[in-house]
Amino acid sequence: MAGIQRRLADIESAGDVAERIDYLDHQLRELDGEVLEPEAIAGVFAQHKRLANASTLIEGCGRSSEALAGEDGAAPADTLRAVQATLARLAGDEPRLNEVMDLLEGAAVQAEEAAAALERIRDALELDPDQLQELEQRMSRLHELARKHRVRIDDLHEHREQLRNELDGLREAVDGVDTLRQELGQAARQWREAAEALGGKRAKAGKRLGKAVSGLMEELGMSGGRLEVALEPIEGDEPDPNGAERVELMVSANPGMPLRPLRRVASGGELSRISLAIEVASLDRDAVATMVFDEVDTGIGGGVAEVVGQRLRALGSRRQVLCVTHLPQVAAQGHGHYRVDKQVQGKATHTRVSRLDPEARVEEVSRMLGGLEITSETRAHARQMLDRAAAASPQDA
Numbered sequence: 187m188a189g190i191q192r193r194l195a196d197i198e199s200a201g202d203v204a205e206r207i208d209y210l211d212h213q214l215r216e217l218d219g220e221v222l223e224p225e226a227i228a229g230v231f232a233q234h235k236r237l238a239n240a241s242t243l244i245e246g247c248g249r250s251s252e253a254l255a256g257e258d259g260a261a262p263a264d265t266l267r268a269v270q271a272t273l274a275r276l277a278g279d280e281p282r283l284n285e286v287m288d289l290l291e292g293a294a295v296q297a298e299e300a301a302a303a304l305e306r307i308r309d310a311l312e313l314d315p316d317q318l319q320e321l322e323q324r325m326s327r328l329h330e331l332a333r334k335h336r337v338r339i340d341d342l343h344e345h346r347e348q349l350r351n352e353l354d355g356l357r358e359a360v361d362g363v364d365t366l367r368q369e370l371g372q373a374a375r376q377w378r379e380a381a382e383a384l385g386g387k388r389a390k391a392g393k394r395l396g397k398a399v400s401g402l403m404e405e406l407g408m409s410g411g412r413l414e415v416a417l418e419p420i421e422g423d424e425p426d427p428n429g430a431e432r433v434e435l436m437v438s439a440n441p442g443m444p445l446r447p448l449r450r451v452a453s454g455g456e457l458s459r460i461s462l463a464i465e466v467a468s469l470d471r472d473a474v475a476t477m478v479f480d481e482v483d484t485g486i487g488g489g490v491a492e493v494v495g496q497r498l499r500a501l502g503s504r505r506q507v508l509c510v511t512h513l514p515q516v517a518a519q520g521h522g523h524y525r526v527d528k529q530v531q532g533k534a535t536h537t538r539v540s541r542l543d544p545e546a547r548v549e550e551v552s553r554m555l556g557g558l559e560i561t562s563e564t565r566a567h568a569r570q571m572l573d574r575a576a577a578a579s580p581q582d583a
Contacts, residue, residue, distance in 0.1 A: 203356055210353040213335075214346065220327060222343040230324055243307075254301035263301075266294040374425060381430035388417055388433065395467055402463035403439075406497070407490035410441030413448070413460065455484025459494065466497050469504055476506040483513040495519030499575065514554035518571035523547045548572065 221227075236243070254262060270290045277283040332339045392415025400412040417431040436445040439456050448460065458479050465477060479498065483491055495516040501507050502521055511517050523542045528535055542550055551568035552560045 203360055207353060207356050207360070210349055210356070213349055214353065217331065217335075217342065217346040217349070220324075220331065220342075222328075222346055224340055224343060227328065227339060227342075230321060230328075233321060250304050254297055254304065261297075261301075263294040263297045266290045266297065270294070377425045378430075381425075384429045385417060385431055388415070388429070388431070391415075392417065392433075395464070398467035399460070399463045402466055402497070403460065405490075405493050406459045406463060407486040407494070408439055408456065408459060411437070411439045412445075413437045413463075414445055416445075454481040455486075458482035458484070459486075462494065462497055462501070465501055465505075469501065474505065476508070477501065479507070479509045482509060483511050483516050487513065488515070491515035492519075495575070496578070499578075512554065514551045514568065514571065517554060518551050518568070519575045523550065525550055544572075 267290070270287050273283045273287050273290075277287065328339050328342070331342055335342070335345055337345045396412070396414045403411040403413065414436045416434045416436045418434055419431050420426055420429075435448040437448045437460060438445050448457070458481050462479060462482060465474075482494060482498070486494065491513045492515040495511075495513075496519055498507055498509055498516065499519040499521070509516065509520065517523060525540050525542055525546075527538045527540070529538060530536075548565055548568050549560070551571060552564045555568055556564035
């Protein structure tokens with residue numbers, strides 16, 4: 187659909203196509219009135235040059251022909267043969283003169299042929315003022331066309347073909363506009379049908395997601411909270427590749443509070459828990475490989491914190507889940523445990539991330555449970571939490 191719109195826009199951006207077609211058509215009619223092939227133009231100029239100099243050519247050929255014919259004296263051919271006869275009488279005493287006589291014979295023959303050729307050329311030449319005037323008018327038109335189209339005379343033929351190609355292209359484009367508009371209308375109808383079908387599926391999926399997430403929010407310490415998926419129609423007639431509506435997640439984190447856009451009302455901890463609920467609810471349909479949760483334990487504790495940890499563990503069985511937490515109930519549910527420490531060395535502060543082995547993990551969960559002073563009872567409690575989490579199946583969550 188976008189491709190059809192671009193093609194129509196290209197045609198429309200050319201301005202008044204009909205006006206351009208009329209202009210090109212006029213230009214071509216003017217150029218088609220002349221023979222513009224380079225060979226034909228060269229012939230016109232050559233013929234004009236001959237006719238313009240015809241009187242001079244006739245006079246020169248005539249004088250040369252008369253000279254060779256001997257009208258003003260002995261003909262060159264006769265003179266050459268007279269010399270040849272003289273040498274023939276002497277050749278008996280000097281055999282080398284035979285070669286000279288052969289040369290004179292050839293020269294005499296060529297002189298006679300030259301005289302005959304000059305007579306033929308002179309007879310073929312004629313003074314034709316009408317034809318000369320016609321050629322001059324044609325040359326004048328060629329010069330005028332070249333000036334008007336701002337090209338050299340020799341380039342008029344190529345220029346005409348360029349105009350013809352442009353005209354043919356515009357006519358094809360105009361002929362195709364109706365077809366393009368029909369295709370655009372059909373594509374718009376197909377988009378509308380697809381958008382309506384998508385909107386219907388979104389509405390059904392939104393209800394399922396809202397119900398599932400609202401139930402999980404109850405479990406995650408957001409009692410009375412609920413989430414709904416709102417579909418807001420997109421204004422305007424321009425087809426959108428994402429459909430005919432915009433999807434907005436509406437949430438109420440507390441009982442009695444009106445639904446408002448999630449992006450505006452949720453705190454960091456609430457947003458993390460709602461995100462967790464959404465990911466759990468859409469686990470089988472979400473292709474995200476890695477998820478990061480921060481502040482997911484803000485404002486909760488006790489049993490709710492353990493439920494949050496269980497949901498994170500279930501999610502971690504299917505995806506890579508990273509969670510930043512300060513609650514032992516959440517930390518104990520992890521498949522692995524990393525501790526982040528900051529150390530000051532000189533004037534620089536360094537952050538170190540360490541993966542904890544099973545015993546170090548017991549110590550860390552114990553510290554999270556009991557603070558700085560860790561007792562045997564605290565360690566036993568920590569170990570119990572870790573063992574219970576490890577023994578639980580993800581399907582129990």
